Amino acid sequence: MTWLITGGAGYIGSHVVRAMTGAGERAVVYDDLSTGRADRVPADVPLVTGSTLDRPLLSRTIAEHGVTGVVHLAAKKQVGESVELPLHYYRENVEGLRGLLDAVVAGDVRSFVFSSSAAVYGSPDVDLVTEETPTLPINPYGETKLTGEWLVRAAGRAYGVATANLRYFNVAGAAAPELADTGVFNLIPMVFEKLTAGRAPLVFGADYPTPDGTCVRDYIHVSDIARAHVAAARHLSAAGGDAGDLTLNIGRGEGVSVREMMDLIAEVTGHAVEPLVTDRRPGDPPRVVASADRVAATLGWKAQYGVRAMIESAWSGWTPRN
Known part of the structure; x- marks a missing residue:
């Protein structure tokens, strides 16, 4: 099969591309390069630069490269920004997906993997979040992901496309230094930036109903995320019309608090700075694990990496900002 990977020049997308090609699948990357980097795309993988809002370009790309499956990662993903710019997020994440699915159906593409998020659950009041936990997103980003799931599922059922919605939890780490997360929107790079500048990292709220008062999250290595995409893609292509639609959590099933994560980051990096506790951020749930x-029963997938490996691999590719 030939897989079109939207957002394939981004942090997670570039890992998915390498995992797919490493598993013997053909890949084509489609990315607007707004946050992705062309140098993350392997030289032997075609790169088409464009927006998912460009319906004609999507159709040409599918036709010219003989695309038979799509892995859709391209999206805006900053929670705070989504609160400030909800129309922009709905346009990029929902309208972009609708146009892509339109091109998929017109191009007779039969498999579609959608990168969703644990943000669809909002602030769940359970120890472990299952796929049956109510989906009650608390910010526009999570809303766009849940709407995306509905759209993917409906289109798949209506037009005979096998689909999978993968709900990521907190992604971290790197498979190689050159693929490291270069943004400062996730916890680990945010802490790296502060520590290497000799400043105290920020803890957004220490009065949550958790053991140490800080938020608890399920961190998952980006290489494990990439393997999950390969497993889902192969499951859909092998099952064909019998695959139906899947919705799967992609996490380790283990919670780590922000305070615990910061202590381990200080240990790994050798930068011990006492964090500064500040106000809670709007929309941050206390615990999401x-x-x-x-996913283990359906795809035979299980996370392989622990939190220390995530931090060590992220640190190996870290470049301090000027």
Whole structure:
């Protein structure tokens, strides 16, 4: 098969591309390069520069490269920004997906993997989040991901496309230094930036109903995320019309608090700076930890890396900002 990977020049997308090609699948990257980098795309993988809002270009790309499956990662993903710019997020994440699915159906593409998010659950009041936990997103980003799931599922059922919605939890780490997360919107790079500048990292709220008062999250290595995409893609292509639609959590099933994560980051990096506690951020739930039982049973997938490996691999590719 030939897989079109939207957002394939981004942090997660570039890992998915390497995992797919490493598993013997053909890949084509489609990315607007707004946050992605062309140098993350392997030289032997075609790169088409464009927006998912460009319906004609999507159709030409599918036709010219003989695309038979799509892995859709391209999206805006900053929670705070989504609160400030909800129309922009709905346009990019929902309208972009609708146009892509339109091109998929017109191009007779039969498999579609959608990168969703644990943000669809909002602030769940459970120890472990299963796929049956109510989806009650608390910010526009999460809303666009849940709307995307509905759209993918409906289109798949209506037009005979096998689909999978993968709900990521907190992604971290790097498979290689050159693929490291270069943004400062996720916890680990945010802490790296502060520590290497000799400043105290920020803890957004220490009065949550958790053991140490800080938010608890399920961190998952980006290489494990990439393997999950390969497993989902192969499951859909092998099952064909019998695959139906899947919705799967992608996490480790283990919670780590922000304070615990910062202590381990200080240990790994050798930069010990006492964090500064500040106000809570709007929309941050106290605890979100996955149940990963369904993905293990359905795809035979299980996370391989622990939190220390995530930090060590991220640190190996870290470049301090000027």
